[in-house]
Every structure is written in structure tokens, then in C-alpha cells.
Amino acid sequence: MRSCFTLILVSLLLPHIGIENSYFEGNVGSYSTRIIIEPPGVVPGLASIKIFSIDREVESVSVRAVHNNAITRDTLNTFNVKPDVVPKSDQVDNMFQTDLWLMDYGAYGVEVFFDGSKGKSNVIVPVNSISSKMIEMSQFMSTTLWFLLILLFVGGVNIIGTAYYESTLEINQNPNKVKLKKTYIVYALSSVILFFMVYGGYNWWVGIEKQFMERFYKPFDTSLNVKNNILNISIDSPPKDASWLDKQGTIREHGKLILEHNKLAHIYIFDEEKKSFMAHLHPINLIDDYEFETCLPSMGEGNYVMYADLAHQNGFSHSITESFELKNSIENTEYNKSLCDPDNSYSTFNQTSVDINWTNQKENYNLSDNISFDLEISKDGKLIELDSYVGMGGHGVIVGLDSELYMHMHPLGSISMSAQKKFMKSDTDDFICDFGLIQDEYGNFKELDGMGRIVFPSINLKPGNYRFFIQVRVKETQKIVSKQFDFSIS
Numbered sequence: 001m002r003s004c005f006t007l008i009l010v011s012l013l014l015p016h017i018g019i020e021n022s023y024f025e026g027n028v029g030s031y032s033t034r035i036i037i038e039p040p041g042v043v044p045g046l047a048s049i050k051i052f053s054i055d056r057e058v059e060s061v062s063v064r065a066v067h068n069n070a071i072t073r074d075t076l077n078t079f080n081v082k083p084d085v086v087p088k089s090d091q092v093d094n095m096f097q098t099d100l101w102l103m104d105y106g107a108y109g110v111e112v113f114f115d116g117s118k119g120k121s122n123v124i125v126p127v128n129s130i131s132s133k134m135i136e137m138s139q140f141m142s143t144t145l146w147f148l149l150i151l152l153f154v155g156g157v158n159i160i161g162t163a164y165y166e167s168t169l170e171i172n173q174n175p176n177k178v179k180l181k182k183t184y185i186v187y188a189l190s191s192v193i194l195f196f197m198v199y200g201g202y203n204w205w206v207g208i209e210k211q212f213m214e215r216f217y218k219p220f221d222t223s224l225n226v227k228n229n230i231l232n233i234s235i236d237s238p239p240k241d242a243s244w245l246d247k248q249g250t251i252r253e254h255g256k257l258i259l260e261h262n263k264l265a266h267i268y269i270f271d272e273e274k275k276s277f278m279a280h281l282h283p284i285n286l287i288d289d290y291e292f293e294t295c296l297p298s299m300g301e302g303n304y305v306m307y308a309d310l311a312h313q314n315g316f317s318h319s320i321t322e323s324f325e326l327k328n329s330i331e332n333t334e335y336n337k338s339l340c341d342p343d344n345s346y347s348t349f350n351q352t353s354v355d356i357n358w359t360n361q362k363e364n365y366n367l368s369d370n371i372s373f374d375l376e377i378s379k380d381g382k383l384i385e386l387d388s389y390v391g392m393g394g395h396g397v398i399v400g401l402d403s404e405l406y407m408h409m410h411p412l413g414s415i416s417m418s419a420q421k422k423f424m425k426s427d428t429d430d431f432i433c434d435f436g437l438i439q440d441e442y443g444n445f446k447e448l449d450g451m452g453r454i455v456f457p458s459i460n461l462k463p464g465n466y467r468f469f470i471q472v473r474v475k476e477t478q479k480i481v482s483k484q485f486d487f488s489i490s
Contacts, residue, residue, distance in 0.1 A: 022127055023413065024112075025457055026437050029121025031058055031114050032445040037125065039102070041133040043215070046099040051086060051112065053094045054445065059116040061086040061096040066124065066423060068107040068314045083113055102129040105215055106254070107315030109423030126315055126419035130217040153194055160190035220251045222322045224306065226296070229330050230339060233267075233283070233308060235290040235320060255313030256289045260418050261391035263341070264292055265308045266408065272303040272323075274399050274467055278482060279346035282390070284339050295339040297346040299330045307406050315423060317416035319406060343390050345471065347482035354379050356470055356483040365489045367463060373409075373456035374438070377472055377481070383452025386435065389473035389480065391417070393434035394454045401465040401486075411436035411448075413457050450475075463489045 024035035031053065038048040051061050062083035086096040102108055109124040164186040169175060175183075221236035235251055257264060263282040271277040283294035303325050311317045360374045373396065377384055386393060396409040408414055412433050435448035436455030448455060454472060468485045 022125065023457060023459065024123070024125050026412075026433060027445060027447075028112070028114055028123045030118035031116065031121060033058065033114065035112060035125065037110060037127060039127065039129070039132075041131070043105050043129055043131050044101060044103045047102050047110070047127070049086070049098050049100055049110070051096040053096070053116075056094050057116045057118050058094075058096075058114050061115075062113045063098065063100055064111050065100050065102055066109040066111055067104055068316075068422075069104075083111070102127075105129055105131070107312075107419060109315070109419075111423075124420065124423040126317070126416055126423060128316055128318070131212060131215055132217050134216075149198070153198065156194050157187060157190050161187040219318075220320055222320045224322050224324045226324060226326065229296050230293050231281075231296050231306075232287075232293045233265075233291065233306075233322075251290055254316040257286070258311050258313055258418050260309070260311040260317075260416060263343075263390065265310055266390075267294065268307045268397055268408070270305050270399065272305060274305070274401065277304075277346070278469055278484075279344070280395065280471060281344045282341040284341055293339060294341070294344075296330050297344065299326055301326050301329050307408075309408050311416045311418045315416070315419035317419055319408070321404070321406065345480040345482070347471075347480070352479075352481055354384065354474060354481045356472070356481065358468075358485050361485060361487065363487065365487060367489060369489070370458040370460060371487070371489075372458035373468070373470075375454050375456075375470060377452050377454070377474075385452065385475040386450040386454065387473045387475035387478065388434055389471065393436065393448075393450055394456075394470060394472040396456050396471075397469040398459075398461075399467050399469075401467055403462075403464050405461070405464075405466070407459075409456050411454060411456055461489055
């Protein structure tokens with residue numbers, strides 16, 4: 001049986017990532033399951049993991065975290081670490097819940113093991129371990145800690161001075177001026193010593209905070225340049241001979257770019273209002289490790305926003321974003337064909353006889369709602385057969401109309417397939433669900449076959465207004481069809 005799953009990995013604080021939690025849903029071996037991973041937001045930190053046995057056949061679950069270093073260093077292999085047993089929840093039926101430490105920065109794989117009446121199976125979910133949030137200390141807590149520090153300092157000086165005075169005073173001896181003077185000197189010296197101890201602790205803490213801020217994740221600086229209908233994208237990085245310390249918190253830490261769906265990058269370009277134009281491009285020419293270029297389609301003059309999805313050698317995946325302006329329009333006839341990927345597509349929406357219907361769409365959702373995407377593709381009222389497009393049954397993008405949110409989805413989720421293969425130590429694509437999973441009348445999940453229907457995983461978003469873009473390839477004509485939908489969350 002093919003294994004299919006979905007994952008969405010995002011962070012609330014990053015413009016290229018849409019939600020904080022990671023979602024995995026589908027068939028792992030013979031088990032239908034849903035996994036929700038909430039990253040800690042700080043490193044080291046505890047990731048919260050919830051695992052639901054949808055078909056209720058799972059008897060036990062265990063998990064372990066596998067860091068990228070574990071599969072690149074021969075002397076250290078955490079695959080040999082015994083997984084932690086996940087206890088069953090007392091509050092939610094058929095849910096397993098635990099916390100899992102992520103001790104280092106970079107790319108992790110959370111390996112989940114299932115055991116039950118249908119045998120054993122496992123899956124690895126790629127996760128980025130990054131510091132993405134800071135918690136401000138309350139004024140009350142700050143005042144309390146200062147009070148305790150002063151109390152401990154004064155108490156420490158008093159203990160040292162009193163100990164010297166009492167330990168050197170003979171029985172029935174009255175203190176003299178010499179004894180009192182020496183005691184005062186001890187008080188003074190202990191004050192100086194404790195002061196420098198506190199100061200050393202302060203400098204240590206400042207160093208830890210500086211290191212944390214250096215590793216605090218920020219979208220990498222990106223520069224765009226349009227010349228002769230060619231879009232050049234360069235990602236800022238330190239010199240190639242930079243030391244490891246210089247690499248920390250930079251793009252070079254994660255290694256070179258690798259192919260994702262056999263593409264160097266997946267680029268989405270929208271008009272400024274994300275309303276009437278969308279391009280889905282794939283660069284061909286790699287100039288340097290972090291510089292590439294692609295041709296642009298027909299575009300009118302005006303302002304545009306670009307998003308690019310990238311994957312790295314260490315399993316780390318992320319997106320970059322930048323805006324740019326076209327002062328002159330671009331025509332198809334002016335393409336540099338040598339830089340145009342045949343899978344590039346662009347659209348002015350709703351100018352086709354093929355219709356895409358979001359069957360379970362609501363105009364407005366509540367904050368707690370799971371937003372699911374069940375789409376039917378038809379022509380003249382009849383469902384039409386779909387074909388794979390860039391390694392997936394379809395591509396979906398969610399952008400915020402009043403926020404910087406961007407999320408690129410597939411029926412299998414937004415997981416980097418390159419990262420998943422790296423951690424699974426396999427090049428197989430057997431786990432891929434091209435068109436998604438649906439639940440039949442018996443409650444079992446089954447894989448869609450592309451006959452006019454495609455399903456994207458359900459997600460949770462913050463309140464706001466959003467636009468959902470969908471792209472599919474019609475098998476008969478091999479044309480890419482695009483459509484957009486608006487929805488809001490209150």
C-alpha cells in the first residue's frame with residue numbers, strides 16, 4: 001500500500017511562512033493518521049506533538065528527533081537512539097500527545113513510529129529548528145529578580161563577614177579595634193569579589209543573548225534586478241572562505257541550494273494587490289550558489305511582489321520575498337527562451353472554459369476552524385482528468401491581503417520532498433499523494449486518482465483576509481489552469 005501524507009510547516013513571525021504548527025495527515029503504511037507539531041520557537045526548546053489515529057487501529061506510538069548532523073557524521077547517528085513512547089491522552093479519544101526536545105539549530109526530522117493490529121510503520125516529518133520568538137519579561141518579574149539579586153548579594157557579603165568575625169574570635173574575648181578593622185576589610189573584599197562574580201554572570205548572560213540574537217531567524221536579504229526581460233535574484237551571504245562562526249545565522253550555514261521537484265527554486269510573482277496576475281516560474285541558470293535568474297512572462301508596467309521557495313543541502317527549506325517595479329511592459333516575443341523553463345506558467349485569471357470549484361468553501365471562517373480545500377475541475381459541467389504539474393497534482397498558494405503571509409501548498413502539504421528523502425535515506429516517491437486523500441463513506445481514507453478532483457490539507461490561520469490561488473494541469477490539453485478564491489477569518 002502506498003503511503004501518503006501531508007505536512008505544513010510555518011511560523012507566525014516570518015513573512016514567508018503562514019502558521020506556527022506543522023501538520024501531517026494521511027496514510028503511514030496501513031494507518032490513517034494526523035500529526036500536529038508545534039515548534040518551540042526557541043532553541044533549545046520543547047516541540048509539542050499530537051498524533052491522532054484516524055482509523056483507530058494504532059495501539060502504540062513513539063517518536064524521536066533526528067538532526068541533520070546525525071545523518072552526515074559517521075561517528076554520531078541518532079537513528080540509534082531509542083524512541084520515546086508517546087502516552088495516550090486522557091482528554092481526547094485516540095490521541096497521543098508528548099513533548100520532544102529540539103536541542104540544536106537547523107534541519108530536523110521528527111520520526112514517528114506506529115504499532116498496532118496492522119503491523120508496524122514509520123514516517124519522518126522534516127522540521128526547521130529555529131528561534132523565531134522572544135518572550136518579554138514582565139515588570140513584576142524584573143522587579144522581583146532585582147530584589148532577590150540585591151538580597152542575595154547583601155546576604156552573601158554578610159555571611160562571609162560574619163563567618164570571619166565569629167570564627168576568629170576567641171571564647172570570652174571582646175572584639176578590639178584591630179579585629180573590627182579586619183572584619184570591615186573582609187566585608188569590603190567579599191563585596192568586591194561578589195560584585196565581579198555578578199558582573200561576570202552578567203557578561204555571560206549578555207554573550208548568551210548576543211548569540212541567541214545572532215541565531216534569531218530573519219528572512220535572508222535578497223536583491224532583485226530586471227534587465228532585458230531577465231529577473232536576477234541574489235541572496236546575501238558571507239564570503240565563501242568565512243569561518244563557521246561567520247556562517248551561523250546566515251544562508252551559507254545550510255549549504256548550497258538543491259533541486260526541489262527537479263527545480264532550483266519555485267518562484268511566484270504577483271501584482272502588487274495580488275489580484276489580476278500570477279506567474280509560477282522556475283530558474284534555469286544558476287550563476288552562483290545563491291544567485292540565479294529566470295525569464296519573465298508578459299507583464300505590464302507597475303509594482304510586483306516575488307516569493308521564492310528554496311531547499312538546502314542540510315534539509316533546511318525556506319522562502320524569500322522581495323518587491324520590484326517594472327517601468328516598461330514586457331512582451332512574450334521578447335523572451336530569452338534559453339532561460340525559460342517549459343514548466344513556467346502565468347495567468348490572468350478566469351479566462352478559460354475550464355472551471356475550478358472550491359466545493360467546501362465558506363465565505364467566512366472562525367479562528368478555530370480547520371480550513372480544508374476540496375476542489376473539482378470541470379468543463380461543460382463534466383469533471384475532467386488532471387495530470388501532474390511539476391511533480392505534484394496541483395499547486396496552491398495562500399497570501400494575506402492585509403498581512404505578509406505566504407504559503408505554498410501541495411496535496412502532500414508544503415514539505416520539502418528533498419528534505420524528506422534526505423532523512424528517510426531513500427529516493428523513492430512511493431509516499432507521494434499526487435491529488436490528495438479523501439474520506440469515503442466508511443470513514444477510511446483513500447487516494448484520489450486525478451479524475452477532476454484534488455484535495456489540499458486543512459490548515460489554521462490567524463484572523464484576516466486571504467486569497468487562495470490554485471493551479472492544475474489538464475491532461476487532454478496539457479494546459480495550466482489557474483483560479484483564485486477569497487476568504488476571511490474572524
